[in-house]
Amino acid sequence: MPSKSARLAALTVAAVCSAASTVVLTSPAHADGVRIHDIQGSTRTSPLAGKQVTDVTGTVTGVRTYGSSRGFWIQDPTPDADPATSEGVFVFTGSTPKGVAVGDAVTVSGTVTEYVPGGTSSGNQSLTEITRPTFTVLSSGNPLPAATVLDARSVPAAYAPAGDPAAGGSVNALPLRPAEYALDLYESLEGMNVEVSDTRVVGATDPYTELWVTVKPREHRNHRGGTVYGSYDAQNTGRLQIQSLGAAADFPDASVGDTLTGTTAGPLDYNQFGGYTLVANELGTLQSADLARESTRPQHSTELAVATYNVENLDPSDDTFAAHAAAIVGNLKSPDIVSLEEIQDNNGATDDGTVAADRTLAMLIDAIEAAGGPRYDWRSVDPADKQDGGQPGGNIRQAFLFNPARVSFTDRPGGDATTPTEVTKVHGKAALTLSPGRVDPASEAFEDSRKPLAGEFSFRGRTVVVIANHFASKGGDQALTSQYQPPARSSETQRHLQAKAVHDFTAKILKTQKNAAVVALGDINDFEFSETTDILEGRGTLWSAIKSLPKSERYSYVYQGNSQALDQILITPSIRRFSYDSVHINAEFHDQISDHDPQILRFRP
Missing domain, CATH: 2.40.50 (OB fold (Dihydrolipoamide Acetyltransferase, E2P))
Structure with a gap:
């Protein structure tokens, strides 16, 4: 959200306080007899920023007694004729305001301040406030200005x-x-x-x-x-x-x-x-609209079902294992392969050097079996401590669950946190040198971020390579309500590098075997219409299968009221006939067990 720095360039002192910024004059000037609309002005920043104002009149419309921004709002009941000038302003008291109530007519004196939530570096807009206030209650029980x-x-x-x-x-x-x-x-x-x-x-x-x-x-x-x-x-x-x-x-x-x-x-x-x-x-x-959680259909015996599911920092201390298991069994119908994102190590956020996640995965597998699902097996590669981002101490990583009654995993040992898997040819077919193995883990593209996990599976005699991803988050991007329009999306830089690395690795597989079946999936942290997805897809190397859905159904996440697609499953050209489902079980609900909805692809290799 935007700072008001452009209009405040002439001010001489900027005081930055933790997560927010204020801008004031070193030697405040005075502006007497002003109204609220004079303070607010007709742009986003006050023409009186930094000045002392006295006896600003208004009716109290709300009192905030909690949080770090305590104070009250006042509004002038006799507005001017300019629709661009607000008639309301927040009076920041810092502590719980005393002696003031909704409906009070007051006069307020203080300093006009532009407060930037998140600090000036956030790009946020600022909020015009009266700070360091003194106020007098003139009368009580007055009607509020019409909303x-x-x-x-x-x-x-x-x-x-x-x-x-x-x-x-x-x-x-x-x-x-x-x-x-x-x-x-x-x-x-x-x-x-x-x-x-x-x-x-x-x-x-x-x-x-x-x-x-x-x-x-x-x-x-x-x-x-x-x-x-x-x-x-x-x-x-x-x-x-x-x-x-x-x-x-x-x-x-x-x-x-x-x-x-x-x-x-x-x-x-x-x-x-x-x-x-x-x-x-x-x-x-x-x-209530009584919105129901969705369930997908079961895969046919000849269909391979591959899903991706971000389980939001799952570790053994969580109480959501049974709920995740019920979702995988009941809503996803026990996919043959499940790519899991945000699997934490065995002691979660405790930062003591632990990186193994075998207990986390075993607890989930046990819960799935208890929920009536298959006895899954799993494969993953432990990250190096504190090298993959996410919650400090948690060492999140991707992991594969697979149903050994339906698919087999081709193990090629040697994969670790820093050794890359490569593409080779075995019996005339593309194969991984390490399975499971990490894709280009030393690349700057994956610095302080999750490294892609590649695994080689076999289903009904056909090899399928699955690449599990969790790209860099959108943290650091300017908000949609930023003072900068259009807002900058700085986090894309790393995701573009990551997309290029996964695309190029997939292209190597297709160069080795033109009709290879590759599924690249996971929490891409970007939209199906984004440049990140364009880079992943390249010129026909991969295609995001969520685009097979109607536009109104392309979402896996809800952020600030926007239903959007962050989780995707991309496929190579040999996967021609498939069905795709974004299974809405979390993102739309207040009692969600993860902030992401799982995605599932069914096809016949």
């Missing part, structure tokens, strides 16, 4: 203006055009009382007591109630994060497709982890 309605008619279809090249792509100094761009509309309402009505949930309640709704019911809707993210050029402008000023225990446990019926209203905030957020002092009533 501005956010709905399909009021929110523009265009997402954001292009940033100013002269300002490095920042939109901070651009005049707000709230009738043309959704982000401009939201910014013009920053700190004001807003409301939504009968809104559909598009992002389930998370552990931080927040959810996402859409005010545009038809915008890229899928049949399960989500909002699909299908292009960098088609942002979902109706998405809005919902938090609450009420007790956390009263916040609804919502899943995608549910509805917040009635009115949800409160101040419009801006934060690091969601951008524009309606912080509700009036919360709608949850109406």
